[in-house]
Amino acid sequence: MLNVKDLHVSIGENKILKGINLEVNPGEVHAIMGPNGSGKSTFSQVMAGNPAYEVNSGEIHYEGKDFQALEPHMRARAGLFMGFQYPVEIPGVTNIYFLKNSLNAIREAKGLQPLDAYEFNEYLGEKMDAVGMSRELTRRAVNSGFSGGEKKKNEILQLLVLNPKLAILDETDSGLDIDALKTVAGGVEKFRNKDNAVILVTHYQRLLDFIPPDFVHVLMDGKIVLSGDSKLALELEARGYNWVKEENGID
Amino acid sequence: MDKKKKENSIEEFTNQEYKWGFHTDIEQEMVPKGLNEDIIRLISKKKNEPQFLLDFRLKAYRHWLTMTQPHWSHLDIPRIDFNDIIYYAEPKKKKEVRSLDEIDPEILETYKKLGIPLEEQKALSGIAVDAVFDSVSVGTTYSKMLGEQGIIFCSFSEAVHTHPELIKEYLGSVVPWRDNYFATLNSAVFTDGSFCYIPKGVKCPIELSTYFRINAKGTGQFERTLIIADEGSQVSYLEGCTAPQRDENQLHAAVVELFAHKDAKIKYSTVQNWYPGDKNGVGGIFNFVTKRGKCDGDNSKISWTQVETGSAITWKYPGCILKGDNSIGEFYSIAVTNNHQQADTGTKMIHLGKNTSSTIISKGVSAGKAQNSYRGMVRTSPNAINARNFSQCDSLLIGDQCGAHTFPYIDSKGSTATIEHEATTSKISDQQLFYLQQRGIDPEDAVTMIVNGFCKEVLNELPMEFAVEARKLLGVSLEGTVG
Numbered sequence: 001m002l003n004v005k006d007l008h009v010s011i012g013e014n015k016i017l018k019g020i021n022l023e024v025n026p027g028e029v030h031a032i033m034g035p036n037g038s039g040k041s042t043f044s045q046v047m048a049g050n051p052a053y054e055v056n057s058g059e060i061h062y063e064g065k066d067f068q069a070l071e072p073h074m075r076a077r078a079g080l081f082m083g084f085q086y087p088v089e090i091p092g093v094t095n096i097y098f099l100k101n102s103l104n105a106i107r108e109a110k111g112l113q114p115l116d117a118y119e120f121n122e123y124l125g126e127k128m129d130a131v132g133m134s135r136e137l138t139r140r141a142v143n144s145g146f147s148g149g150e151k152k153k154n155e156i157l158q159l160l161v162l163n164p165k166l167a168i169l170d171e172t173d174s175g176l177d178i179d180a181l182k183t184v185a186g187g188v189e190k191f192r193n194k195d196n197a198v199i200l201v202t203h204y205q206r207l208l209d210f211i212p213p214d215f216v217h218v219l220m221d222g223k224i225v226l227s228g229d230s231k232l233a234l235e236l237e238a239r240g241y242n243w244v245k246e247e248n249g250i251d
Numbered sequence: 252m253d254k255k256k257k258e259n260s261i262e263e264f265t266n267q268e269y270k271w272g273f274h275t276d277i278e279q280e281m282v283p284k285g286l287n288e289d290i291i292r293l294i295s296k297k298k299n300e301p302q303f304l305l306d307f308r309l310k311a312y313r314h315w316l317t318m319t320q321p322h323w324s325h326l327d328i329p330r331i332d333f334n335d336i337i338y339y340a341e342p343k344k345k346k347e348v349r350s351l352d353e354i355d356p357e358i359l360e361t362y363k364k365l366g367i368p369l370e371e372q373k374a375l376s377g378i379a380v381d382a383v384f385d386s387v388s389v390g391t392t393y394s395k396m397l398g399e400q401g402i403i404f405c406s407f408s409e410a411v412h413t414h415p416e417l418i419k420e421y422l423g424s425v426v427p428w429r430d431n432y433f434a435t436l437n438s439a440v441f442t443d444g445s446f447c448y449i450p451k452g453v454k455c456p457i458e459l460s461t462y463f464r465i466n467a468k469g470t471g472q473f474e475r476t477l478i479i480a481d482e483g484s485q486v487s488y489l490e491g492c493t494a495p496q497r498d499e500n501q502l503h504a505a506v507v508e509l510f511a512h513k514d515a516k517i518k519y520s521t522v523q524n525w526y527p528g529d530k531n532g533v534g535g536i537f538n539f540v541t542k543r544g545k546c547d548g549d550n551s552k553i554s555w556t557q558v559e560t561g562s563a564i565t566w567k568y569p570g571c572i573l574k575g576d577n578s579i580g581e582f583y584s585i586a587v588t589n590n591h592q593q594a595d596t597g598t599k600m601i602h603l604g605k606n607t608s609s610t611i612i613s614k615g616v617s618a619g620k621a622q623n624s625y626r627g628m629v630r631t632s633p634n635a636i637n638a639r640n641f642s643q644c645d646s647l648l649i650g651d652q653c654g655a656h657t658f659p660y661i662d663s664k665g666s667t668a669t670i671e672h673e674a675t676t677s678k679i680s681d682q683q684l685f686y687l688q689q690r691g692i693d694p695e696d697a698v699t700m701i702v703n704g705f706c707k708e709v710l711n712e713l714p715m716e717f718a719v720e721a722r723k724l725l726g727v728s729l730e731g732t733v734g
Binding site: 077093 | 700703
């Protein structure tokens with residue numbers, strides 16, 4: 001599904017990713033872990049096509065397509081979803097209007113009929129129940145005045161509404177209390193099936209308690225220095241990152 | 252998507268086309284170019300006007316000769332040769348038009364192309380239309396139905412003949428003939444426009460509207476609109492404007508006067524979409540307009556809503572004189588400038604009566620190399636006890652070559668007045684665009700969505716039919732802005 005080869009990325013003068021290789025197949029859950037500043041968020045942003053980052057070399061293939069040739073909205077329409085670490089506020093645009101336009105843009109790209117207001121309302125209602133969001137939030141402007149937890153739930157709501165093939169969730173667990181974390185994890189579990197894939201970008205093991213990953217990758221200094229199964233996450237939780245640094249000769 | 256590509260898309264914005272730029276090929280009757288007393292007499296004669304109106308025109312003209320064009324606005328206005336303008340143009344008609352069926356089919360077709368059918372059975376339901384083509388009104392719909400309630404809705408020229416007493420009483424009562432350079436010019440040479448009178452206690456059952464179309468080359472459009480709401484009456488009025496695409500600048504200097512008696516309410520909405528000029532700033536309409544409403548009676552209310560997307564230069568400040576006690580003035584504005592467009596627009600709220608209140612919500616959107624200024628004045632007189640004003644002026648910038656400016660003037664003579672002013676300037680952020688794009692929304696739709704969100708408080712003030720049109724227009728005006 002996703003194939004990343006020797007990816008080098010910089011922002012301005014700073015080289016952030018220094019040769020990433022990753023393969024993700026349908027039905028898999030990957031966790032990308034690592035300390036602050038290791039390049040985790042950059043990885044997510046680059047997959048989604050944020051123009052602020054410059055790809056210096058390397059390849060990104062998604063379902064056989066050269067992803068770098070596609071603008072962000074075309075990547076989204078091809079089935080990529082990124083859950084934002086810091087969801088953006090769009091003042092004056094209601095959540096429901098935004099979600100309906102978003103879903104219909106993606107449906108149109110797939111050659112499906114757009115949902116009308118009535119159909120969409122019904123569809124949205126089901127998804128909101130799944131993440132336990134109050135209906136009132138659909139009438140508010142996108143993320144405006146939302147609490148941290150509400151913003152993250154809103155990301156998961158969008159994940160369920162848009163139902164992509166590949167979901168990259170960038171620190172969706174950060175800043176959540178345990179109940180909100182359970183809701184978010186529950187939403188991701190609802191989304192998962194054998195045909196789609198999830199990449200969880202996270203600092204902590206605690207999200208992985210609810211969503212056990214098939215693969216865990218440790219990102220340090222712009223490279224994946226270690227990969228393993230879910231046991232690796234537990235080891236990192238217990239021992240921290242320093243031993244990995246030492247073993248790989250990173251300051 | 253790299254930076255270069257993004258810049259290219261910003262450039263694409265400048266290549267957008269004006270979709271109302273066609274010209275209607277029709278025989279027209281014009282007066283000779285230039286401005287002098289003979290021309291004014293000729294216009295007055297063509298319209299078979301009573302003496303008092305000719306006197307009004309000449310008085311204004313003689314005063315205008317002593318005036319100079321004002322330059323206090325934040326606008327770069329090229330020199331205007333007032334003798335190089337045709338002051339009167341009308342479609343040649345074979346005979347007197349007695350009903351809409353007799354209007355020249357070419358003109359009917361023009362309005363149809365603009366989405367304004369003049370045939371009543373096909374007309375937008377619930378909206379009466381007066382269509383002004385160059386210097387004359389070519390047709391008014393629903394006049395008969397409105398007449399049954401005592402509502403007068405017709406062209407200004409017609410009202411001069413059918414209701415001269417009303418014209419005599421109210422013309423210049425809100426915008427005096429010596430008011431300002433362009434209003435005085437208008438007073439001398441105005442040709443047509445709409446007239447509306449709502450009798451005591453009548454709530455106008457449908458929206459009234461005027462669609463202005465400049466068609467002829469080399470002409471100026473100087474229309475005059477007068478709306479009078481008698482005691483306890485209510486009316487909602489809409490105004491739309493378009494013009495063909497030309498290399499020359501055309502002058503549009505209109506005057507709108509609203510007069511609200513005791514307990515009366517007037518809501519006046521404008522969607523101004525005159526030709527803005529091309530991407531290099533060639534051509535386009537100079538839109539120098541004086542609009543003012545007088546809340547003469549106690550408890551009266553006047554509300555201005557404007558969506559200004561067209562014109563090369565816009566210079567207008569729809570204001571309210573709040574004379575009656577407890578009277579209310581409102582101004583809701585969206586001004587979008589793009590390419591080389593310039594707008595200097597805002598409002599004047601003059602508080603004279605007790606407990607008067609005013610609200611100003613202004614949203615300026617600039618893109619390309621455009622300059623967009625809000626200029627507003629709030630004045631409270633010593634007698635305006637407990638006057639209240641709230642002003643909010645927000646500017647949104649798209650790209651980094653445009654400008655937004657805010658010039659609020661506050662002149663408070665009363666110690667009991669409460670005046671609040673809030674202002675913000677923001678840019679459409681890359682994060683917002685990226686977020687929407689990541690959800691499958693293409694960049695142009697994303698910009699439109701953000702701009703619509705930014706303008707929401709004002710869009711909400713527009714009557715339903717107009718709001719839909721205005722939303723679309725915002726989208727079209729901003730096509731290709733950001734990549």
